[in-house]
Amino acid sequence: MKLITCNANRPLAEAIADHLDCPLSKAEIKNFADDEIFVRINENVRGEDVFLIQSTSKPANDNLMELLIAIDALARASADRITAVIPYFGYARQDRKTDGRTPISAKLVANLISTAGADRVLTMDLHAGQIQGFFDVPTDNLVAMPVIEDDIRTTHNGADLMVVSPDVGGVVRARNLANRLGCDLAIVDKRRPEAGKSEVMNIIGDVTDRRCILVDDICDSGGTLVNAAKALKEAGATGVSAYVTHGVLSNNAVKRIEDSVMEEIVICDTIRPTEEDFKSGSLRVLSVAPLLGEAIRRIANNESVSKLFD
Numbered sequence: 001m002k003l004i005t006c007n008a009n010r011p012l013a014e015a016i017a018d019h020l021d022c023p024l025s026k027a028e029i030k031n032f033a034d035d036e037i038f039v040r041i042n043e044n045v046r047g048e049d050v051f052l053i054q055s056t057s058k059p060a061n062d063n064l065m066e067l068l069i070a071i072d073a074l075a076r077a078s079a080d081r082i083t084a085v086i087p088y089f090g091y092a093r094q095d096r097k098t099d100g101r102t103p104i105s106a107k108l109v110a111n112l113i114s115t116a117g118a119d120r121v122l123t124m125d126l127h128a129g130q131i132q133g134f135f136d137v138p139t140d141n142l143v144a145m146p147v148i149e150d151d152i153r154t155t156h157n158g159a160d161l162m163v164v165s166p167d168v169g170g171v172v173r174a175r176n177l178a179n180r181l182g183c184d185l186a187i188v189d190k191r192r193p194e195a196g197k198s199e200v201m202n203i204i205g206d207v208t209d210r211r212c213i214l215v216d217d218i219c220d221s222g223g224t225l226v227n228a229a230k231a232l233k234e235a236g237a238t239g240v241s242a243y244v245t246h247g248v249l250s251n252n253a254v255k256r257i258e259d260s261v262m263e264e265i266v267i268c269d270t271i272r273p274t275e276e277d278f279k280s281g282s283l284r285v286l287s288v289a290p291l292l293g294e295a296i297r298r299i300a301n302n303e304s305v306s307k308l309f310d
């Protein structure tokens with residue numbers, strides 16, 4: 001097995017490599033003067049089972065091109081099997097036509113990845129599970145839930161918890177977490193008057209005197225979580241924290257969270273936060289490297305991946 005990383009999140013790749021006790025193979029990824037990307041794999045990969053790690057996070061287009069060009073380099077170097085390990089799959093929110101004459105970019109990006117030469121995809125908490133079907137190669141969609149559940153059990157031990165979905169689209173994920181923790185579920189009825197803006201219409205469920213745990217797949221601008229936390233506090237919640245798999249954290253999201261009623265946001269390391277965000281007392285990061293590492297080990301050995309979540 002060979003592990004290779006592009007540039008989006010080297011610390012996560014190193015943590016996966018440590019978990020597997022398998023060093024990262026040497027690769028050179030650089031930009032020409034006109035910003036075109038160049039990749040050279042500096043080790044023989046002929047006949048190898050290669051796992052290429054790269055999230056398509058911000059800068060989304062550069063990171064996507066690095067991934068595609070590195071897959072092409074590996075395919076032309078005669079790797080036996082190439083698994084694109086994409087801890088955060090960007091473009092996933094463009095998974096349907098939301099208006100006339102708009103694209104389904106998630107499908108386009110999935111096509112690009114398999115056309116480049118990926119034989120498999122390993123990813124985590126796709127924005128919608130059915131995006132797996134956009135890939136014409138076998139796709140494993142891991143869930144960060146076990147890592148999040150462990151942290152909630154440790155951090156909020158003994159509290160009267162209520163798991164809250166910040167919108168109707170996240171109910172299945174939130175119900176799953178509530179079931180695992182054996183606690184109640186509430187739902188925020190969120191509307192988006194326009195892209196990038198969110199409004200809370202109603203809260204379904206009685207959150208009076210409850211400690212609320214918001215759970216979502218993505219925190220982008222932070223608007224969804226900040227507005228939900230405010231509404232929950234106004235409805236009588238004793239405290240609000242949030243757990244999110246992918247901390248996209250654009251446009252000063254962490255500052256917005258620091259200034260809100262939310263006590264903390266806990267994200268997973270599928271996307272590397274900026275150094276400044278790392279320093280925030282309102283942000284905590286959980287590592288999914290052991291989970292991804294174990295899934296890689298199982299794929300390499302043709303063992304069940306779903307057994308990881310039994």
Ligand code: R5P
Pocket residue numbers: 166167169170196198216217218219220221222223224225
């Ligand atoms: C939406 O369906 C997603 O699950 C997230 O709730 C959304 O992407 C968060 O965006 P923002 O942080 O900008 O409100």
